[in-house]
Amino acid sequence: MARPGATLRISPVGLRGIVGHGLTATHVLDFAAAFATFMERPGRVVIGRDPRVSSVMMREGVTGALLAAGHEVIDLGIVPTPVIQHAIRQLEAAGGVSIGASHNSAEWNALKFFTRGGSYLSSSQSEELLDIYHLRKFRFAGHDGTGRRKEEAGAIEAYLDALAAEFPLEKLRRFRVLVDCTNGTSGLILRRMTERFGLQLILINEALEGRAFVHEPSTTKKMAELQLAPLVRTVGADAGFLFDIDSDRVTFATEQGEAASEELVQVVIADEMLERGCGRMVLTNLSSTALLEEVAARHGGQVVRLPVGRQAVTDALAGYSMEQVAVAGEGTGAVMMPQFPYVYDGIAAMLRMLERMERRGRTLSELIADYPAYSILKGKIPVRTRFVPELFDELEQRWPEARANRRDGLRLDWEDRWVHVRVSQTEPVIRVICEQRGGTPRRLFDAVMDLVRSYSE
């Protein structure tokens, strides 16, 4: 685990840090050169960025390193991450890089890497990339082998074509939808959707911002409560959605002005896909709501619980055919569907939810009322890494009656509640997620938090 206050994280997931204060141009060049070396043969590489000012610096470094290795760089400009992944597939590129820090605040930035087909790197690929980075033996082309860069402006329209092929956009025009774009990339797509397909989207915080976002770009229920829910009632919308900066995550509020738990994005989509018979498997992580099991059971589906992180899902998906999988995702509002081959895509998730409303002829609040109440509490505490194993042992001993799962930190399961305690991959903290059916697990959550806190400094 990183030091408390760490500002740089180089891991198999990629490169992430606070620009100028941890994350430097040198890291960008080295990591991009490692990726350029990792993609053995010179080929086509698609890049795109979010609106952060530092993303321009990162783009220049990434472009330089890719060209130096002889790759052809196709720059999409400012686009959502799922559009980059779509373009990789569509342009038959060898890979891609997304520049942007997604749900982190403006001072952060990150690089995400994709391989052929727009897929996330598997664990073994990520490990190899990291090895190349550490070895710093980059493979560059000679003077007559360096690549060329070109700009591609058509990626957004091609992505919209794909959305139009998958979703009944004509029918979705009857909904009035409020969207908080958080000054991120979703606005670009959604604005075009209103123009091209006549969707009634009311966009707020649509302007791209490079230096500061109007609010933290996190897709949590709390953010939806503060920023989104009150406005949904005011404008009389049928639904409200809130995106992070690179549009891979989304959360929502109902027409009643109720902010929903971000956990429900995956639940509603799983419900829809299972009901339609599109696959049986629901892949999710150990920290996501147990409501998934309940919903899956209604349709004879099956939930596969994985360690937290994109990596574990990516690796697991490799073992299933597309027809088997209904949905894969996490409770944070990041959901992927086989129809959009395994890309976390907030826009597609939003459309799927609207499609369910349309198909069932019910309001969003009615759809959600179908589900028994689950209450989830989430907390985080900085802790000394050294004693993490002891912490897990003590937690397990304290509740010997619970079923223990050690695949990712420690998860303890009871009949109607569970708690998951794990070390974060992105922040120097221990996360505690606790959920109960039909009530708030306040006592359990507090007890676990107290115990974890006793290990902090």
Next chain:
Amino acid sequence: MSRAHQLKISVAGVRGVVGEFLTPNLACAFAQAFGTYLGPGPVVVARDTRASGEMFVHAVSCGLLAAGCEVIRIGIVPTPTAQIYVADIRAAGGIAVTASHNPPEYNALKLFNSDGLFFNRYERAELLDLYHQSEFRHAANEEMRRVVIDAETAPERHMARILRQVDVDRIRRRRFRVALDGVNGAGSRMSVRFLRDVLGCELHAIHVDPAKPFPRDPEPRAEVLGELSELVTRVRAHAGFAQDPDGDRLAVAGETGRVLDNDDVLALAVDCALRKKKGPVVVNLTTSSVIDDIAARHGCPVYRTPVGEANVVERMRRVQAVIGGEGANGGIIFPEVHYCRDSYLGMALLLERMAETGETLNALAAALPRYWRRSGKFPFEHGRLGQMMQALEAALPCARADRTDGLKLMLEHGWVHVRASNTEPLVRVSAEAKTREEADRLYELAASLR
């Protein structure tokens, strides 16, 4: 090729063989050191036509942005054009991605201060320390600036400055027939526009496609300019011009296709300049004595400096020179335009003189005092140059010695100069005299002592 030659990070900047040695990572870090040194402010980035240039422009931009600078990209332009642009827009500094006359496998970063001048040696040493210490400024997101693209105005700014110095109408009226070898370099487009559209010449141009590789050795020496000579005779041109890839060096062919000696070209330019305005002339130690003779005709003093554009410019500014240059390198520096080697200014001055006098280039050159010159280069070996200098001085006891750059020994009717190259692991030997025999004797004496 020696190891040291493949990558050189020195007070002259960064230069190396692209790929294995000169990497985008290194260029980025060096640019960040440079941006740190300049402080926040606009920094101009230009490049020549080398294929690797595009890649380096991005790497350099990354480093500059990371240091908090604004980046102004002006595309593929000659080095003097970039320098003038920096001065014109009052930028904080500039970087030209070019290895000048070096072969295509090389690339390099040329660095300019806010006046569009090469850094002086103290600034360069400071920058190098910054780079080695890796004490870079790291801008945070809210401090970062953007990239501005201006692919249009730089050549116009440069040409406008030249046109203020010459009588354009006089040149245009003559409708000179001119041959050009642009080496597919950074000046390719601008040279065509300058000679054909601005100076009204009937232009016969070869190798003016910036998308193509260099068709010849990029250093414009007589031995590699056969195609230009042939073109001059075929179209019966009044003059032939050849540039290097970044448009600072100029070679000139007379109406018979013969490539003039670079020292004589500089002498003609000095004559033109001093006819316009009297004042000091600055050249490097290896430049021909013909400059002294021409300056003497105008009653003007000549100052000599170590080899290197930065050295010549530094002295020119100190003595308020009217013109300067480096003979053998084909570089003409005319401060009224800018303190930089400028092939465009050279072309304009010569055409103006031809228009004014009605003389051919060969006739103008023939009127210059005649000197015989010989020069050559030998591999540099550590520790050998000092012994060579000692032996040479002992062999010519009556000579007056100048030790500011290697050793130059001056005799009654000639001189010999030995020095280590600034850019390559070579010892350069030059000799000049009033007679061919004396020039040969001095050259061979020095060569025999190495």
